[in-house]
């Protein structure tokens with residue numbers, strides 16, 4: 001996969017394709033980038049994060065621990081993998097120093113970003129993943145749906 005364009009939709013027919021797309025995205029991110037993932041349970045958000053990590057040169061395996069909200073991975077640029085699913089609200093996120101991640105020098109990638117939408121910086125990249133039959137439609141944009 002060569003690249004991506006804002007607002008264009010790509011079709012992923014397998015977890016490998018989603019990872020490859022994430023890898024390409026990861027290679028194009030910069031310090032301070034914030035990527036907000038939106039998509040239902042099992043749509044492939046973690047799968048995409050695995051690809052992003054690979055694109056950032058992070059060798060460590062990305063996991064989805066049940067109770068961890070933020071997992072930090074160190075590469076050339078740090079990756080903050082945030083899973084907002086279990087947050088009870090914005091206050092919860094702020095209490096754990098969430099804004100330090102979003103406005104820090106690493107890259108934040110957020111699953112269930114809808115839960116903290118009002119905290120997201122203006123330049124957040126949104127990635128919407130939609131299950132469509134047996135494929136996933138993935139769209140990157142810089143604003144609302």
Ligand SMILES: Nc1ncnc2c1ncn2[C@@H]1O[C@H](COP(=O)(O)OP(=O)(O)OP(=O)(O)O)[C@@H](O)[C@H]1O
Pocket residue numbers: 012013014015016017018039040041042043044045046047048064111134135136
């Ligand atoms: N095209 C595809 N892209 C990504 N995952 C796919 C695709 N097709 C099937 N799958 C399957 O869908 C599942 C996606 O799981 P994943 O953990 O990435 O989802 P998630 O969005 O992070 O879920 P959760 O909301 O529970 O965190 C995996 O079991 C994967 O094998």
Ligand SMILES: [Mg+2]
Pocket residue numbers: 045046047064111
């Ligand atoms: Mg997940």
